[in-house]
Amino acid sequence: MPEVRILTTPLREVPAWAVLERRLFDEIEAAWRAFSAEYCEPDGRIRGAGGFDSRDGVDDLYEPFFNWPAFYALGGSDEILAQAKHHWEGVTRQLTEAGMLTDEYENGYDWFHQGESLLFLYGLCAADPGDDAFAARARRFAELYTDPARGNWDPDRNIIRAPHTGARGPLDGLGPEWQAYSAGQHEMRPYGLPLEHVPGVERWEDLEDPALAEAMGREMQRLAAGDVPVNLAATSLAANRWLYDGDTASAEWIIRYVDGWRERAAGNGGLLPDNVAPDGTVGGLHAGRWYGGHYGWTWPHGLHSVGMSTLIGGLNASLVSGDDGSLDLTRTMLDTVLDHAITAPVAETRFSLRGGALARLGADAVKPALLVPYRHGRHGWFDYGPMPLELPTWLWWWSRDDADRARLRRVIDGLPATDEPVKAFRDKAEAGHEAPWIAFLEGEFDDYPVQALSMALGQVARRMAVMQTEVLDPATVHLHFWQRVNPVVTEVLGQLITGTPQVLYNGGLPFAAVAHQDADRHRPGLPPDVAALVTRLDGDRVELQLVNLSSTRSRRVRVRPSRFGQQVVAAVASRGERDADWPGRSTAYASTVGSPVVTTAEVHAPDVLVELPPSHRADLTLITARAPGRPHHVGTAAHAPIGTAG
Incomplete structure (x- = not known):
């Protein structure tokens, strides 16, 4: 694997979105435990879930x-x-x-x-x-x-x-227990007639007739x-x-x-x-x-x-x-x-x-x-x-x-x-x-x-x-x-x-534009203290930012385009500073901001490793390409690093 130098930038101020993102993780952790204990x-x-009297x-x-x-x-x-x-x-x-x-x-x-x-x-x-x-x-x-x-x-x-x-x-x-389809099903009225060609049934009110309600039910079963x-x-x-x-x-x-x-x-x-x-x-x-x-x-x-x-x-x-x-x-x-x-x-x-x-x-x-x-x-x-x-x-x-x-x-x-x-x-x-x-x-x-x-x-x-x-x-x-x-x-x-919409609720698979792995714990997701923000999706380009909110601990995260290995990283660009003075001397009022610098490297690998020093961020652009192999469930086994901090 080629070694890729990923530039990082010190956090002279902490992004509000990153703090809120990690706070949301913390609140959900407490909330799901309360749900499990209570219900x-x-x-x-x-x-407390009762019995069932239908297929539903x-x-x-x-x-x-x-x-x-x-x-x-x-x-x-x-x-x-x-x-x-x-x-x-x-x-x-x-x-x-x-x-x-x-x-x-x-x-x-x-x-x-x-x-x-x-x-x-x-x-x-x-x-x-x-x-x-x-x-x-x-x-x-x-x-x-x-x-x-x-x-x-x-x-x-x-x-x-x-x-x-x-x-x-x-x-x-639709089930042997459901025969008649009557007008008394008030929660179903907004949806109108289930079938429009049952003789004698022209409008919802016709289902008030028990014989027509029975006819509707029978026809629904048949069809x-x-x-x-x-x-x-x-x-x-x-x-x-x-x-x-x-x-x-x-x-x-x-x-x-x-x-x-x-x-x-x-x-x-x-x-x-x-x-x-x-x-x-x-x-x-x-x-x-x-x-x-x-x-x-x-x-x-x-x-x-x-x-x-x-x-x-x-x-x-x-x-x-x-x-x-x-x-x-x-x-x-x-x-x-x-x-x-x-x-x-x-x-x-x-x-x-x-x-x-x-x-x-x-x-x-x-x-x-x-x-x-x-x-x-x-x-x-x-x-x-x-x-x-x-x-x-x-x-x-x-x-x-x-x-x-x-x-x-x-x-x-x-x-x-x-x-x-x-x-x-x-x-x-x-x-x-x-x-x-x-x-x-x-x-x-x-x-x-x-x-x-x-x-x-x-x-x-x-x-x-x-x-x-x-x-x-x-x-x-x-x-x-x-x-x-x-x-x-x-x-x-x-x-x-x-960088992904919510999963399609009637049975969609959990795709993702970007998947992350905690490189030290060898498991999916962001490491502790790290927040991520996908800022742009444009053709084969994905732009994102990673922030390490910890002021004492370094974190390592793998970034992979797609959840199921459909894509690889063809190239990666990272943005940082040249000639910065960080953290600067104690006698200085502030550190010196350097001039912007961008590095780009060809990768052609499944993912890229980003090492985040304490209180640093990484700004990345991934250029993606279709992977040569078939998509698959991706595990988290350790493998050789393909990126280093800069």
């Missing part, structure tokens, strides 16, 4: 811990990784006893929810790929879909056989067959396994399955249809209609669920193939809804996800915004709301393509004008602050790190206050309670430290 049993299961619920017990492994990988303590595994195993036992799992995997449910529950597993696999038990689970779970003998995938028609699949294969309908786009999230299971062992069958399955949906989209003018009959025909169960499938374009969430799963599938296909063409499915989808956009205040719409949009926008909800249709039905496009910003953000983040960047800019420019760019909110997905972060990366919002970290600290404080004041009654507790009070916050830390 979990000694064996790791959740205390597995995701809700895994989700409170979904980002705990991510926090460890950023630099959280060894203890949170151990505790996260403990909770995964405890919740798995809990759900097995409840009859919801078979051989540690969900019996069968839709992939909108399965993807949510599996975020916890994917995070653990990425955080500690050397854990043989989780590696074995990754292989076993992937084979539920890649092995035709397990029954979920039909290799002849290249479809996943049902909307509800899992450890017990494809399940019939819950064949393939639907949210099943594309199953590709993450196969990709996660492939990252361990490079299994050829897993990669081939991902490419073939995604290509099957690409072919169906091509036959529909480029736009992804949302239903495939068991015989492999689009619209075969819906009188030829390309829309109307379960968790599809008509019901319940449209773009939110179809777009998320399609993007996940496209990213996974790109990961294993190196070809970004699979992302055209998402590009066409976004361009289609943008072509039908309107301008109106969210507060004046009947948007089905209006509650979440109002909470995120706050006072800005009354201002005009670019609204896109989320759903398509018998009367065309409908259900207008702000585009899910994570979709164009991830699309650009992955491709770094100018056209994808222009699409993202169009969406951001369509947001309502605001005097409060960093809004104080946090939902279970812990996303939604993409627009101000992108502005920061483009040099338009220098104060974003300080404002965002301050906001994140406030969210930890709020969750802790709720935990301390809200009395939990097991008899009435909502199944989403524990998600709502999870005090581990990682969206902002992930943006700033790794």
